[in-house]
Each structure stands twice: as structure tokens, then as C-alpha cells.
Amino acid sequence: MIQKAAFFILFIPMLLVGKNLHGVLPTSPGVPVSGQSSRIVTENPDIDIIRDDEGDRLARIRFTTLVPSPAVRVYYGIIIPDDVLQAPRYRWSATEKSDTLSTRHTVYLNLENLFSKYADIDSVFRKHDGGVVVYRLEIRNPHAASAHYYDNRFRFKGNQRTACISEGPFIDLVKTHSAVFSWETDNPAISAMTVDGKRYIAESTPSTQHQIQVTGLHGTEHHYHIEITDDTISYQTPSRTFSTPDNNNHVLFAVMSDSRAAAGGGASDYNAVNIDALSTLLNHAYFRGSEFVLFGGDLIGGFCSDPEDYRSQMKSWKQITAQTGSMIPIYEGMGNHDVTIDIYRNEQGYWYYLDKKGKENSQALFAEAFVNPEDAYPAPEHPEAPSYRENVYFFDRENVRIISVNTNYWYSSRPEETGGNLIGYIMDKQLAWVDSIVADADKNASIDHIFLFAHSPAFPTGGHVSSGMWWSGGDSLKNRYSNGLPLDRSYVVKRRNEFWHAIASSPKTRAMFFGDEHNYSRLLVDKDLPANPDGSPEYFKYPVYQIITGGAGAPFYAKDPETPWHNKVDTFSGLKHYILVETHQHSAWIYVYAESGQLIEKLQIAENGKTMEKDTMRPAPARIGHF
Numbered sequence: 001m002i003q004k005a006a007f008f009i010l011f012i013p014m015l016l017v018g019k020n021l022h023g024v025l026p027t028s029p030g031v032p033v034s035g036q037s038s039r040i041v042t043e044n045p046d047i048d049i050i051r052d053d054e055g056d057r058l059a060r061i062r063f064t065t066l067v068p069s070p071a072v073r074v075y076y077g078i079i080i081p082d083d084v085l086q087a088p089r090y091r092w093s094a095t096e097k098s099d100t101l102s103t104r105h106t107v108y109l110n111l112e113n114l115f116s117k118y119a120d121i122d123s124v125f126r127k128h129d130g131g132v133v134v135y136r137l138e139i140r141n142p143h144a145a146s147a148h149y150y151d152n153r154f155r156f157k158g159n160q161r162t163a164c165i166s167e168g169p170f171i172d173l174v175k176t177h178s179a180v181f182s183w184e185t186d187n188p189a190i191s192a193m194t195v196d197g198k199r200y201i202a203e204s205t206p207s208t209q210h211q212i213q214v215t216g217l218h219g220t221e222h223h224y225h226i227e228i229t230d231d232t233i234s235y236q237t238p239s240r241t242f243s244t245p246d247n248n249n250h251v252l253f254a255v256m257s258d259s260r261a262a263a264g265g266g267a268s269d270y271n272a273v274n275i276d277a278l279s280t281l282l283n284h285a286y287f288r289g290s291e292f293v294l295f296g297g298d299l300i301g302g303f304c305s306d307p308e309d310y311r312s313q314m315k316s317w318k319q320i321t322a323q324t325g326s327m328i329p330i331y332e333g334m335g336n337h338d339v340t341i342d343i344y345r346n347e348q349g350y351w352y353y354l355d356k357k358g359k360e361n362s363q364a365l366f367a368e369a370f371v372n373p374e375d376a377y378p379a380p381e382h383p384e385a386p387s388y389r390e391n392v393y394f395f396d397r398e399n400v401r402i403i404s405v406n407t408n409y410w411y412s413s414r415p416e417e418t419g420g421n422l423i424g425y426i427m428d429k430q431l432a433w434v435d436s437i438v439a440d441a442d443k444n445a446s447i448d449h450i451f452l453f454a455h456s457p458a459f460p461t462g463g464h465v466s467s468g469m470w471w472s473g474g475d476s477l478k479n480r481y482s483n484g485l486p487l488d489r490s491y492v493v494k495r496r497n498e499f500w501h502a503i504a505s506s507p508k509t510r511a512m513f514f515g516d517e518h519n520y521s522r523l524l525v526d527k528d529l530p531a532n533p534d535g536s537p538e539y540f541k542y543p544v545y546q547i548i549t550g551g552a553g554a555p556f557y558a559k560d561p562e563t564p565w566h567n568k569v570d571t572f573s574g575l576k577h578y579i580l581v582e583t584h585q586h587s588a589w590i591y592v593y594a595e596s597g598q599l600i601e602k603l604q605i606a607e608n609g610k611t612m613e614k615d616t617m618r619p620a621p622a623r624i625g626h627f
Helices: 002-017 111-115 121-128 275-287 307-325 362-369 428-443 490-503
Strands: 031-033 046-051 057-069 073-079 088-095 102-110 130-141 146-157 160-162 165-172 179-195 198-201 207-214 221-230 233-236 240-243 250-256 293-295 330-332 341-345 351-355 393-397 400-404 449-453 509-514 520-525 544-549 571-573 577-584 587-594 599-607
Touching (some): 057 111, 057 130, 057 146, 088 102, 088 130, 102 111, 102 130, 111 121, 111 130, 121 130, 146 165, 160 233, 165 221, 250 544, 275 577, 400 428, 428 449, 509 599, 520 599, 544 577, 571 599
Parallel strands (some): 250 293, 400 449, 509 544
Antiparallel strands (some): 031 341, 046 057, 057 102, 073 130, 146 160, 165 179, 179 198, 179 221, 221 233, 221 240, 250 577, 520 571, 577 587, 587 599
């Protein structure tokens, strides 16, 4: 009787849970539930130019908020002509005349302030009878006791609104002789750009979406400006600079991740983005000479059930990144927060979150937001699964290969029960693709260094030991089905090992950068690392650094001792930060800088084509660009 009872109990979990559905096409697990919107402004404000009774020009701004709010305050100003970053500079304010809570708001800005001899730098507004006005709405939500900001800009000439660049410009896909530029305008317009004296036409009919591929570039330093024509009125943007590779096998780039909102209010949570930290880190990286930036996911707070919330948050992220992204390319990767989801609740009260289907899935909206390489990427994992286009890709910069990996593809909160994919799990086709791209670089004589970047870490060190590519070692007592029964996730660790074997198969692979954990840590993953749940090594062929750089503004995490490799973590810091990676010929270095400019760590990680291990490691030179 005892043996029969034990046999019966052993099979209870399978009878209650059923087949493991991880990787199959998701089905509805319950009743759809509406999520809450994160936007405060429903759509772009309506702005027109009017005259008051005294004949002064005013900008009338009308907009709708999702929650009733008290009188709104607006800060407005200009872009300082000699500002390389073209950042907004506010100087005046106006307050709505209202003493009630409302969702409909109207504020008037006195544009005559812009023409004052005390503020019209270089007489820009007086010369052109108008110009670009930047503004910020400060909106208070009395129910949440919080303040929200909404930033934008408009352009006027005389008494007329004219088309203005509202997003961008961005430079992407930079190669030796070519680059791609993209931007948006608030009204349909015809755009053109001039690069090194040569004029390129974006389109022949008015549009709000503009993109130009520039080819035939010569030299390494270039200048460009954009012309916007709205009806018969044209204006020209200030000149910007960018560089193309000089092919001397000396590359300098920045890596950072996790700029989603944090505690602190104001610019720490600007529409689910920490724009304070993000702008500071990007600006520092640019002025320290970065040729491009890798951003490893969690750009936004995300988890949006409304695709318009997702677009709004991405727009906020791009408003800040355009300051540097107009001069150096930013290559974006997906994080677990960068998702649009459908929310379900079943009869037992269990909650489920699934990536949206069709054209509004997370991967599709991510590709809509950015311009990333799309000439090689894996096939979808299922005929109806999302595309890997522009979220998994690679590119070569001189003798360096960069590979973007998506650790958050086809999101599902409980894939074993509903289908879809688990955070941190690299599915079959992506794994095979990564293996082939690393193998191709390994046999390519022109490539000396391979770097990869993704979001969810292979070997978590603080904050995501219970997820990532580890999930508490897959332990069935630490992973549970929605009904509380044990869930064996050892398959996650097995796949992580297969993935790391693939990237460690080449002696050219220097490091893989991750985010997700909002700290900096460095771990050498070699043949002796206690990589498995029982503390045994996995005998990886070549040493590769795992570097976690999730310090672009999201809430900080402490170091977690509950991993077999805890004592092998070489460096750990909770400071907001970014990394500069420098390669020259066959050697490589990293420099880790905090938001304040403090140098957290500098280290040589490769010499003469070999990744340096602990017994040969030494500090990097005191300054960058020392060759």
C-alpha cells in the first residue's frame, strides 16, 4: 500500500499540469484583461500660432490627458546654436488658467520672448521671423501624487506653423563608404540632406517618415545638414558631423543597458525612461570618442498592453538618444521589459502574460522603432512566431565582429503552460544562427575580435539569479507552475551551456555583454568555472568574459551569493555606468566609467590575439586612444 501511494503521488503533478508547452504556438490561457496605460498625454498636442489683443504672437497648445489633472505648466525655450548635441534649453514658462481638474488643457506661450535681444542668440529668430521652439509639459496626477513630463518641439515662421523634425535625425548602419539617416517630422514635408556638399533627396512627395542611404563617401570625417520643405517654406538644420571607419584596426565603442525608469521622480521617470542617467552616459561616451554604442535592452519600462504606450515610451527614449544618435550609431537589443503583451486571467485566478500576435508583437514594434542591420538573421522559430529582423543581427567594424542576441524572444510568462518562450532561453534556430556567425568570424582572417551583446545574463550575479539563463539552476523546488507544483527548468541550464559552448568555440571571442542586472560585474567564464548547479565545470573550450553592464539608470541591485560562481566574480559595482571597449590590432581593453566620471575599472582583456586570463591580466593604459 505504501508503494502504491507513493506511485500515485509521484504522478499527481503530471496529471494536473499536463504536457510541457514551451516553444509551441501560444493559446489563450484565460479571459483577456485590460492593462493600465502609462501615457499621460493621449496624442501629440495641437499647436497653432495666433495673435492676442495687443498683437503679440502666441503659441496655443491644446492637448488631452488620460487622467483629470490640475492646471498644467509649460516650460519653453530654444536650442542654443553652437550646442553640438542640439539639446533643449528652457528659459520661460506659462501656466494654464484653470482651477479645476480636467482632461482637456489649453496653454498659451508668448513667442515674443524668443525675439528678445537678451535671449535671441545670434539673432536667429529675428533674422528668420521664427524658428524652432522646444517645450516641456509638466502635468500632475493628483491620484498618484506624481508629476509627469512631456517634451516636444515645433517650428513657426511669421504667423504660420511649419514642419519640424520631431524625432531624430539618427545615423545608422555606418560603413566605410555609406550610412543611413532617418528622422520624422511633425507634419508631412519633403526632405533632403547635404553630405560633404552632395545633395540627396529623401522623397518626392510629402511624408512624416524620412530615410536616406548615403553612398560614395570618401575620407573619414563628414558633415551634413537636413532641409525640410513644408509647402513653400523651407528651413535648414544646423550642421552635424559623423565619421566612417578609417580601417586602421583601431576601434572604440561604448556598451550600456537598462535605462528604464527608477525611483526619484522627474527625469528619473520620464515616461518609463530614466532620461537623466541615459543622456549623461551617452554624452560622456560620445565626448570620450566612441564610434558607436551597443545598448543591450530594457530601454523602457515596457510591459505595455497598449501598443501606443510602447510607441510612446520608445519615442521618449529616442528623443534623448537623438542628441548623440545623430552623430554616432546606436545599435539596440531587446530586453525583457521591451515587450507588448496580452494579459489573461483564468478561472483559478492565475495571471498570464503573452507577447502580442501579428503586427503588434514586441519584435515587430521594436523593428518599427529602429534601424538595425537586417541582411542576416535567423528564421522564425515557428511559422506564426515573431521575426528576428532587426533584433538579432551582426555587423563588422574594421577587424571587430559584433553580434546581437535576443534572450527575450517571443515572450511568455509561463511558457510551459501556455506556449511561447521563456526569458533567457535561446531557441533552436537562433542558437544555430549564432553558432554559424561565430564560426564564420573564426575562419575570417580579417576579423580579430568577436563581441556579443544581449540582455538576460548567462551567469547572473545580482538581481536575476531566479531568471536569466539560469532560473535558480532549473531547480524544481525554486520554479513552480502557476498552481504551485514543482517545475523542472533544468532544460534552461542545458541550453545555456550549449549556447556558451557555441560562443566559446573561437579564440577570437573576447566578451559577451549583458544587462538585466542593474550593476556592473565581470566574470571570466573558462574551463574551470563552476558553471553547473552541482558546482561542476562545463569545460568551455576558450575563456570568454561575461560582463554585465545594466547601469544606465534602472533601480540598482546587490550582489547575490546564491550561485556556484559567486566567489569567481572579479568586480561588482552598483554605480550607474557605461563601458568603453577599445581594440587595436590584436589587443583589447575595457574602461568602466560611472555617471560621475569616476573610473570603476580599466583592464586589458586581450593581447596578441589571445584573451587574457587572471594570471596574465594587467591594467589598461591610463588614457584612451593611446596608440
